Amino acid sequence: MIGPRELSTRSSLRRSREVRSLVLAALGGKCVRCGFADPRALQIDHVNGDGRAERGAPGARRESTIAYYKRVTLEAGNGRYQLLCANCNWIKRDENKEYGGRRKGLV
Numbered sequence: 654m655i656g657p658r659e660l661s662t663r664s665s666l667r668r669s670r671e672v673r674s675l676v677l678a679a680l681g682g683k684c685v686r687c688g689f690a691d692p693r694a695l696q697i698d699h700v701n702g703d704g705r706a707e708r709g710a711p712g713a714r715r716e717s718t719i720a721y722y723k724r725v726t727l728e729a730g731n732g733r734y735q736l737l738c739a740n741c742n743w744i745k746r747d748e749n750k751e752y753g754g755r756r757k758g759l760v
């Protein structure tokens with residue numbers, strides 16, 4: 654049986670998917686390196702590799718994923734963000750030595 658809690662979870666999941674599809678579209682809808690266009694493996698990349706500093710600063714109030722997607726959608730034209738597929742994102746991290754301390758937070 655589906656209760657209010659499940660419904661709420663489902664609708665917030667759907668909302669976050671919708672917001673994600675908007676931000677992916679705003680950023681061109683495909684990997685800027687290889688053109689891969691399957692949204693399941695596309696990730697928002699910070700061109701300057703400063704994503705960890707921006708989202709994970711110690712003591713910083715963590716922005717919700719939806720708020721983050723909305724902000725990136727609004728800032729999509731400013732050249733700060735780009736889309737990379739998972740492969741290209743990892744390759745870029747390796748090339749740029751963007752290892753940081755954590756491996757979480759890929760978005």
Ligand SMILES: [Zn+2]
Binds near residue numbers: 741
């Ligand atoms: Zn790629």
